[in-house]
Amino acid sequence: MKSISTLTFQHTLKDIHKNTDNRKFCFVLGAGASRKSGIPTGGELSKRWFSEIKERIDTTEFSSWLKDQKINKSDLAASYGSIYRKRFENDKTSGYEFLVQEMKTAKPSFGHIILAQILSRTSGHCVLTTNFDSLVESSVYQFTNKTPLVCGHESLSGYARPSKTHPLIVKIHRDLLLAPKSDPDEISELDPGWKEPLDLIFSTHIPIVIGYGGNDGSLMSYFEKMNKPSNFFWCGLDESNLSERIKKLIDKHDGRFVKVDGFDELMHKLLLVFDEIKPIKEELQDITNERIVIANKQFEEINSIIGTDKVSTKTENRLLETTRELSTLEYDSLAQKESNLEKKKEIYLTALAKYPTTSWLWGKFIHFLEVEKRETDNLDFYYQQALQHNTDEADLFENYAVYLDNIKNDDVKAEEFYLKAIALDEKNANYLGNYATFLKHNKNNAVESERYFLKSFQFDPYDPNNNGNYAQLLLERGDLEKAQTYVNTAIKFATENAVLVEQWFYRYAHYFENYLTQAEAQLEDLLSKGIRSLGWNFDGNIKQAKAQNHPNEEKLIDFARRIISK
Numbered sequence: 001m002k003s004i005s006t007l008t009f010q011h012t013l014k015d016i017h018k019n020t021d022n023r024k025f026c027f028v029l030g031a032g033a034s035r036k037s038g039i040p041t042g043g044e045l046s047k048r049w050f051s052e053i054k055e056r057i058d059t060t061e062f063s064s065w066l067k068d069q070k071i072n073k074s075d076l077a078a079s080y081g082s083i084y085r086k087r088f089e090n091d092k093t094s095g096y097e098f099l100v101q102e103m104k105t106a107k108p109s110f111g112h113i114i115l116a117q118i119l120s121r122t123s124g125h126c127v128l129t130t131n132f133d134s135l136v137e138s139s140v141y142q143f144t145n146k147t148p149l150v151c152g153h154e155s156l157s158g159y160a161r162p163s164k165t166h167p168l169i170v171k172i173h174r175d176l177l178l179a180p181k182s183d184p185d186e187i188s189e190l191d192p193g194w195k196e197p198l199d200l201i202f203s204t205h206i207p208i209v210i211g212y213g214g215n216d217g218s219l220m221s222y223f224e225k226m227n228k229p230s231n232f233f234w235c236g237l238d239e240s241n242l243s244e245r246i247k248k249l250i251d252k253h254d255g256r257f258v259k260v261d262g263f264d265e266l267m268h269k270l271l272l273v274f275d276e277i278k279p280i281k282e283e284l285q286d287i288t289n290e291r292i293v294i295a296n297k298q299f300e301e302i303n304s305i306i307g308t309d310k311v312s313t314k315t316e317n318r319l320l321e322t323t324r325e326l327s328t329l330e331y332d333s334l335a336q337k338e339s340n341l342e343k344k345k346e347i348y349l350t351a352l353a354k355y356p357t358t359s360w361l362w363g364k365f366i367h368f369l370e371v372e373k374r375e376t377d378n379l380d381f382y383y384q385q386a387l388q389h390n391t392d393e394a395d396l397f398e399n400y401a402v403y404l405d406n407i408k409n410d411d412v413k414a415e416e417f418y419l420k421a422i423a424l425d426e427k428n429a430n431y432l433g434n435y436a437t438f439l440k441h442n443k444n445n446a447v448e449s450e451r452y453f454l455k456s457f458q459f460d461p462y463d464p465n466n467n468g469n470y471a472q473l474l475l476e477r478g479d480l481e482k483a484q485t486y487v488n489t490a491i492k493f494a495t496e497n498a499v500l501v502e503q504w505f506y507r508y509a510h511y512f513e514n515y516l517t518q519a520e521a522q523l524e525d526l527l528s529k530g531i532r533s534l535g536w537n538f539d540g541n542i543k544q545a546k547a548q549n550h551p552n553e554e555k556l557i558d559f560a561r562r563i564i565s566k
Contacts, residue, residue, distance in 0.1 A: 001239075001242075001247045001250050001251050001257055002250075002254075002255075002256050002257070003239060003256065003257040003258070003259065004256045004257075004258055005258075005259070006258060006259070006260060006266070006269055009233065009235075009256070009258045009269075010269055010270070010272045010273055013025070013208075013270070013273045014272065014273045016206070016231075017122070017273055017274065022204060023204060023205070023206060023230055024124040024125050024126070024162065024204060024205045024206070025125045025126075025205060025206050025208055026125070026126050026127070026128055026201055026202065026205035026206065026207050026208065027115060027125070027126070027127045027128070027208050027210060028127075028128045028129070028207050028208065028209040028210065028212060028219075029127060029128070029129040029130075029131060029136070029210055029211055029212065029263075030042075030129070030130055030131065030209070030210070030211040030212025030213055031043075031130070031131060031211060031212075031213070032210070032211025032212065032213070032237075032262075032263060033111065033112075033129075033131070033135075033210050033211035033263040034106065034131055034133050034135055034211070035211070035262075035263070036109040036110075036111070036262070036263065036264055037106040037107055037108060037109045037112070037133070037135055038105060038106050038107070039102060039103055039106050039131075039133055040102060041077075041211075041213075042077050042080040042213060042215060043076065043077030043080075043213065045080070045084075046076040046077050046079065046080045046083045046084075047076050049083050049084065049086075049087040050071075050073075050076050050083055052087060053065075053083070053086050053087055065086060069082040069086075071083070077213055077215050078213075078215050078243070079215075080182075080215050080216070081182065081183060081184030081186075081187055081188070081215075081216065082184050084182045084183065084184075085182075085183050085184060085185075095182060096179070096180070099132060099176065099180065099182070100176065103132065103133050103176060106133055106135060107135075108135045108136075108138055108139040108142070108143075109135075109263070109264050110264045110267065110268070110459070110460070110461070111262075111263040111264035111265075111266070111267035111268075112135045112136055112138075112139040112267075113139050113143050114267035114268065114270065114271065114277070115127070115136060115139065115267055116136070116139035116140045116142075116143050116144050116167075117143065117144065117274075117277045118270065118274055118277065119136075119140060119144075119146070119148070119167035120140060120144035120145070120146040120167060121144075121274065121277050122274055122277075123163075123164040123165070124162050124163075124164055125162075125167070125205075126162045126167065126168035126169070126170065126201065126205065127167070127168070127169045127170065128170045128172065128198070128201070128207075129169070129170070129171055129172070130171075130172060130173050130212065130216060130219055131171070131173075132171065132173065132174065132175060132176035132180040133176060134175070134176065136148075136169050137150050137169055140167055140169075146165075146166065146167055147166055148166060148167045148168070148169050149163060149166040149167070149168050149169070150169045150171070150175070151168070151169070151170045151171065151197075152169075152171040152174055152175025152177075152178050153171075153174050153175065153178045154172075154174075154191040154193040154194060155193070157191075157193040157194050157196075157197050158193075158197070160194075160197035160198075160201070161197065161200065162201060162204075162205065170194075170197070170198075170201075172190065172191070172194055172218060172219060173186075173187060173216070173218075184217075187216040187217060187218050188216070188217035188218065189217060189218055189221065190218040190219065190221065190222045191218075194222075195222070198222060198226070199226070199227070202226055202227070202229050203227070205229070206229055206230060206231045206232070206233070207223075207229060207232055207233065208233045208235065209233065209234045209235060210235045210260075210263055210266060211235075211263050214243060214245060214246045214249075220245065220246075220249070223249055223253075224249060224252070228252075228253050228254070229253060231255065231256075232250065232253035232254070232255030232256070233255060233256055233258055234246065234249075234250050234255060234256070234257050234258070235257075235258045235259075235260045235266055236257065236258075236259065236260065237259070237260065237261070237262070238259065239257055239259065242257070268461060325354070326351075326354075328351060328355050328358050328361050331347060331348070331350070331351035331355075331361075332351070332361065332364065334347050335347040335348055335351070335364075335368075341372065341373045344368065344373075345368070345369070345373065345375075348361070348364070348365040348368065349365075352365060352385075356385075356389040357389050357390060359386070359390040359393040359395065359396055362382070362385075362386035362389075362390065362396065363386075363395065363396065363399065365382065366379060366382055366383065366386065366399070369382065376407065379403060379407070380403075380408070383396070383399075383400045383403060387400065392424060393424075394421045394424035394425040394428065394431070395421075397417050397420045397421035397424060398417070398418070398421035398428075398430070398431050398434065400417050401414050401415075401416075401417035401418040401420075401421060401434070401435075401438075402414075402434065404417060405418075405438055405442065411438075411442050411443070414438065414442070415435075415438065415442075415443075418431070418434065418435040418438055419435070422435060427458075427459045428459070429456040429457070429459040429460035429463050429466060430456075430460075430463065430465075430466075432452050432453075432455050432456035432459070432466075433452070433453065433456040433463060433465060433466035433469065435452050436448075436449045436450075436451075436452035436453040436456065436466070436469065436470070437449070437469045439452065440469070440472075440473055441537060446473060446477070449473060450470070450473060453466060453469070453470040453473070454470075457470075461489075462489060462492075462493050463493075464489070464490040464491075464492075464493040464494035464499045464500075465490075465499050467486040467487075467489040467490040467493070468486070468487070468490035468494070468499045468502055468503050468506075470486050471483045471484075471486035471487045471490060471503070471506060472502070472506065472540070472541065474486065475506055475509075475510050475540075475541055475544060476540035476541060476543075476544055478544060478547075480510055480511070483506075483510075484511065487503050487506050487507065487511075490502075490503045491503045491504075496526065496529065496531055497531065498531065498532065498533035498534075498536070499533075500526060500531070501523065501526045501527070501531050501532065501533055501563055502533050502536060502563070504519050504522040504523050504526065505519075505523060505538065505541070505559055505560065505563060506541065507519040507522075508520060508523060508556065508559060509538075509541045509542070509544075509545040509550065509556055510541070510544065510545060510548065512545075512548075512550060512551060516551065516552075520555070523559055523563075527562055527563070532562075532563055532564070532565070532566065533563050533564060534564060534565070534566065535564055536563065536564050537564075538560040538563070538564070541560075542556060542557060542560060
């Protein structure tokens with residue numbers, strides 16, 4: 001069996017993706033791809049059920065069952081179907097209900113988000129899975145503007161054709177809501193309805209197997225009998241975990257084994273392959289803005305007077321004077337149309353008096369006061385009112401922490417609210433990164449700051465602000481090689497904002513051997529556009545750059561001064 005590194009795999013896929021139009025990828029996902037989303041793998045469930053079976057039946061029956069089913073205690077995953085059937089033999093519905101409970105709180109992981117981008121931004125690729133969960137299609141719905149075609153039952157197999165407009169997701173063991181298959185009699189052979197569409201898919205699509213243990217007879221048997229695809233990749237954690245059957249299959253198709261660190265980690269690597277993928281935050285912002293525009297347009301149409309094209313001043317006054325209860329959306333619509341800032345404030349206050357537990361309305365009101373009306377005297381009071389009525393809204397706690405940090409300079413209270421926000425949403429990379437930056441700049445605690453930065457990357461490794469701020473921490477202590485990766489990531493995913501001007505300063509300050517002229521030109525261009533990072537502290541960078549014998553210390557200090565001041 002031949003093996004290749006992840007790096008070689010990346011470049012091989014990139015060659016295929018760039019140089020041919022008639023070969024696409026089919027991502028074949030097993031339970032391992034859903035593990036980080038909180039769904040146990042087949043092997044983990046097999047171990048749990050095996051222990052429960054042992055507790056529920058007598059020794060004689062247990063021994064007989066082991067012998068009859070040829071259960072290998074050292075490889076329980078291989079007997080998943082038999083163990084499932086025995087565990088729920090007295091009430092099959094309990095088996096289904098168990099699976100529903102295990103999957104109901106699962107959320108797409110970073111890998112699913114990237115996969116959704118691949119499926120939507122590059123046409124023709126598809127997913128084939130033995131999983132019942134909805135993680136892939138949920139990611140497509142949530143994080144792209146595409147609608148997937150999900151074939152979660154063999155009766156839909158005739159529709160399982162790769163599409164340029166609707167990403168195809170094939171579930172050969174059915175969807176969770178369509179009587180999924182787990183019994184060995186059900187998964188030992190592929191339903192006949194799937195053969196023709198799978199033959200069609202693999203006549204043009206290269207299988208990329210991820211997180212699949214090959215323990216069901218259906219898909220493995222199909223792979224063993226299928227026509228040889230143009231290539232075949234099996235991704236796994238370790239070659240030693242592969243069964244002889246899998247190794248023979250890889251050899252049969254002249255395929256390659258690719259050692260990976262996990263599903264999320266692999267999908268991270270595939271960003272190199274697909275240049276079409278936008279930065280995730282930019283993609284989400286575009287989609288969200290489009291949906292808001294559509295919703296607002298429809299809302300205005302509903303509110304408009306019959307026979308007119310838009311809401312008139314008369315209509316707005318009528319809404320304010322009406323005796324019926326206005327909705328939060330109606331109040332917000334009125335506020336957005338009001339040009340008089342005092343009247344706009346009154347509309348928000350009236351709305352909040354009626355809907356004090358609507359956190360997004362508080363957020364818009366406080367943003368209006370701070371940014372549009374520039375009325376900062378009472379911000380603290382309104383934040384406290386908002387938090388009093390919305391005790392579990394993490395965004396409000398985070399925004400208040402940032403306000404206390406940047407405006408009030410109250411480190412003690414700021415830290416309290418940073419930690420409260422994280423406690424409410426411990427997987428929020430933005431919260432973790434903001435607190436990490438606070439620890440570095442305000443508390444001078446580089447050790448704890450680094451810990452929180454690294455934790456934030458577990459949930460969003462491409463956040464440009466966090467990458468840039470962590471890069472600064474590394475640069476200030478002289479770790480230029482490690483920092484360069486984070487600077488590069490920040491530049492790749494940043495827009496023309498403070499983050500970008502900071503990163504080009506870092507390149508000018510620390511990587512002058514390669515970037516001196518380019519960085520100087522970039523900084524001048526950004527500064528000419530009015531882009532600044534007001535109040536940012538470059539002292540540690542300047543000190544380190546001097547230690548590196550920077551060729552133009554005067555220019556370096558001048559750039560720092562211009563970036564941090566208006």
